[in-house]
Amino acid sequence: xxxSDIGELALLEIIRKRFARKSKLRTKQKGIIVxxxxxxAVIKPRAKKLLITTDMMVERVHFDLSFTTPYQLGFKLVSxxxxxxxAMGGTPHYLLLDIAMNKITEESFVNSFFDGIQDAIKLYGxxxxxxxxxxxxxxxxxxxxxxxxxxxxxxxxxAKPGDKIYVTGSLGDSACGLEVLKxxxxxxxxxxxxKITAANYPLIxxxxxxxxxxxxIAPLLKRHLMPEARNSKNLIKYATAMIDLSDGLFIDLSxxxxxxxxxxxxxxxxxxxxxxxxxxxxxxxxxxxxLATSGGEDYELLFTAPPDYKPRAMSHELKITCxxxxxxxxxxxVDKYGKESALKAEGYxxxxxxx
Amino acid sequence: xxxSDIGELALLEIIRKRFARKSKLRTKQKGIIVxxxxxxAVIKPRAKKLLITTDMMVERVHFDLSFTTPYQLGFKLVSxxxxxxxAMGGTPHYLLLDIAMNKITEESFVNSFFDGIQDAIKLYGxxxxxxxxxxxxxxxxxxxxxxxxxxxxxxxxxAKPGDKIYVTGSLGDSACGLEVLKxxxxxxxxxxxxKITAANYPLIxxxxxxxxxxxxIAPLLKRHLMPEARNSKNLIKYATAMIDLSDGLFIDLSxxxxxxxxxxxxxxxxxxxxxxxxxxxxxxxxxxxxLATSGGEDYELLFTAPPDYKPRAMSHELKITCxxxxxxxxxxxVDKYGKESALKAEGYxxxxxxx
Numbered sequence: 001x002x003x004s005d006i007g008e009l010a011l012l013e014i015i016r017k018r019f020a021r022k023s024k025l026r027t028k029q030k031g032i033i034v035x036x037x038x039x040x041a042v043i044k045p046r047a048k049k050l051l052i053t054t055d056m057m058v059e060r061v062h063f064d065l066s067f068t069t070p071y072q073l074g075f076k077l078v079s080x081x082x083x084x085x086x087a088m089g090g091t092p093h094y095l096l097l098d099i100a101m102n103k104i105t106e107e108s109f110v111n112s113f114f115d116g117i118q119d120a121i122k123l124y125g126x127x128x129x130x131x132x133x134x135x136x137x138x139x140x141x142x143x144x145x146x147x148x149x150x151x152x153x154x155x156x157x158x159a160k161p162g163d164k165i166y167v168t169g170s171l172g173d174s175a176c177g178l179e180v181l182k183x184x185x186x187x188x189x190x191x192x193x194x195k196i197t198a199a200n201y202p203l204i205x206x207x208x209x210x211x212x213x214x215x216x217i218a219p220l221l222k223r224h225l226m227p228e229a230r231n232s233k234n235l236i237k238y239a240t241a242m243i244d245l246s247d248g249l250f251i252d253l254s255x256x257x258x259x260x261x262x263x264x265x266x267x268x269x270x271x272x273x274x275x276x277x278x279x280x281x282x283x284x285x286x287x288x289x290x291l292a293t294s295g296g297e298d299y300e301l302l303f304t305a306p307p308d309y310k311p312r313a314m315s316h317e318l319k320i321t322c323x324x325x326x327x328x329x330x331x332x333x334v335d336k337y338g339k340e341s342a343l344k345a346e347g348y349x350x351x352x353x354x355x
Numbered sequence: 356x357x358x359s360d361i362g363e364l365a366l367l368e369i370i371r372k373r374f375a376r377k378s379k380l381r382t383k384q385k386g387i388i389v390x391x392x393x394x395x396a397v398i399k400p401r402a403k404k405l406l407i408t409t410d411m412m413v414e415r416v417h418f419d420l421s422f423t424t425p426y427q428l429g430f431k432l433v434s435x436x437x438x439x440x441x442a443m444g445g446t447p448h449y450l451l452l453d454i455a456m457n458k459i460t461e462e463s464f465v466n467s468f469f470d471g472i473q474d475a476i477k478l479y480g481x482x483x484x485x486x487x488x489x490x491x492x493x494x495x496x497x498x499x500x501x502x503x504x505x506x507x508x509x510x511x512x513x514a515k516p517g518d519k520i521y522v523t524g525s526l527g528d529s530a531c532g533l534e535v536l537k538x539x540x541x542x543x544x545x546x547x548x549x550k551i552t553a554a555n556y557p558l559i560x561x562x563x564x565x566x567x568x569x570x571x572i573a574p575l576l577k578r579h580l581m582p583e584a585r586n587s588k589n590l591i592k593y594a595t596a597m598i599d600l601s602d603g604l605f606i607d608l609s610x611x612x613x614x615x616x617x618x619x620x621x622x623x624x625x626x627x628x629x630x631x632x633x634x635x636x637x638x639x640x641x642x643x644x645x646l647a648t649s650g651g652e653d654y655e656l657l658f659t660a661p662p663d664y665k666p667r668a669m670s671h672e673l674k675i676t677c678x679x680x681x682x683x684x685x686x687x688x689v690d691k692y693g694k695e696s697a698l699k700a701e702g703y704x705x706x707x708x709x710x
Contacts, residue, residue: 003706004706004707006706007704007705007706008704008705008706009704011706033404033508034443034508034510037511037614038443038510038511038512038614039408039439039440039442039443039511039597039598039599040406040407040408040439040440040442040443040445040501040503040508041406041407041408042404042405042406042407042443042505042508043404043405043407044403044404044405045400045405048399049388049397049398049399050397050398050399050400050405051395051396051397052395052396052397052398052449052451052484052485052500052502053394053395053396053451053485054451054452054453054485054486054487054498054500055453055487056453056455056487056489056496056498058455058489058490058491058492058496059492060492061455061489061490061491061492062489083394084394084395085394085395087394087395088389088393088394088395088397090395094407096407096408096409096500097409098409098410098411098453098498100411100413100416100496103705103706103707129407130407130408130409131409132409132410132411132498133705134411134413134416134417134705135413135416135705135706135707136413136416136494136496137413137414137415137416137493137494138492138493138494139491139492139493139494141411141413141455141491141496143409143411143453143487143498145407145409145451145500146395147407147502148395150397153388153389153395153397155389155393156392156393156394157393242394243394244394259392259393349362349363349364350362350363350458350488350489350490351358351359351361351362351363351366351458351490352359352458352490
């Protein structure tokens, strides 16, 4: 069955049943007064300061339906927005969706997309409270707006010279995962399954030749296709400035520095990369340094903290790595021999500008 | 100059200068703590209840760039969202935009689009606080999320049997305007000017033959291309239920009745239509009844109020017309001879469902 057989009103009713009528108690606890199905949602926020962010995903720009499953797409849409809320030191709460799909879209695709959204909002403790459904003539477009709470928002502008610069997790995994997918495109690796499973791996004949195992590529694919946003809860009281890495380490660092009117010195050797990314980039002839510094969609947190901050003392499940320090001005990269060079703010920019 | 020459970062900076750095005092008064340029905006709302709505506009679905100017498009995007906030009895305050445009888009187009947004947010007293810019491979997509305040939200679900049914303004003007544009498509009537002016009228050779004057078609075009949302301020204390007319009178009325678990009796002869719509539909052979009851995008308010409500006593600049009454169940249309028939909930539905 396709959307043209279901129609907008019936689809709305399916969404409403799935998301809005699950638990009236929970709805009340969350401060939701009017849920999906009116001209606007009504909430009674439980905090004095609200965070509001929005991010969109456009087919053939942000995603390729031969690489990603609808489940992963739905999950990622929520994650990239949650990441923005965490990057402000907040907690995500209320979600609105704008979805434009071609009328020939299969019902199973739509269901799987909403499965991904549902699993993600459960993971982050978010409620879907509204949205807009549209048709599209060609590409699918999905945008989400997410509202969160923050006691003390952590801005991009608070970094001071002398602060150290930290990142969560490892960088370049997502970009590396994308390269793996590009090389496997004809096999439509992931589009066959709801989640990434080893069962799909035998399909990728190409990779058998490289000697790469499923255990190596699975975490890279997962980081690209359905990243989990990093909860900043344990960082808030230390962080002087924070940003999430969506367009690439160097470009996002330069944004934080611009807002803070400061500079940075980054020690290249300290940039954390995973063993999987090392293996895969080596086997496939990829430049891991470039992926880790200019590859987009890491969705790790970059933050600054005063020199006395001790990341080891934190009960955070994620590795936190110091990669440099905030300076008065200028952006400098230091290589393993101590050689300095100007750090170029490279990363993903829409409209494909050439410099 | 095209977007591919400007780039995302420079465009962001242009938008930020235009919208976020105008008046720091006003920003503070509006409770905006962090404006455009961080991972999320931060607001300290001035009311306990927040309204949140979102609406998207997709090229070749909601708009045709040979009919509409980018100025009108920007204006309309804000209006359709403001209309949702007013339909809840609220006041609009904070706007977020998601815009996906092809990289070959001209800078003048983008500027004009933002002129329209700027004029609209000024009209409604809204502040742009954030958004997301993306490229698109083909169609332009623009989505807006709007946050408002409401002391006592007016829902769709409050209508009681015995309440009378009212609409603001006149219905079918927008749909009539769209029909006029369709017949004039080769002339690209409006795309040549920022606003609708008589200066463009001589271009429409076709209409000279029909005898229609600029004074007749201009208000219809305006209602379709850049509608102003109707402020419900003076209705809030009377309205028991409210909805804005975006998909057509009958379909939107049926939504209100469904939510209120009630029925309606509509007097066809009482449905307000403008003299311009009468003239144009007559000259062009259009079914005005169909346009007024099932044509979309009126952006008028439909509301219900107890029998003792007197619309004449209100200081509202807009005409308010009683078109029927809420009943216990069933949807009935009554014609001028008093003949009753079942009211069909027809109107615009995405995905082009056939029934």
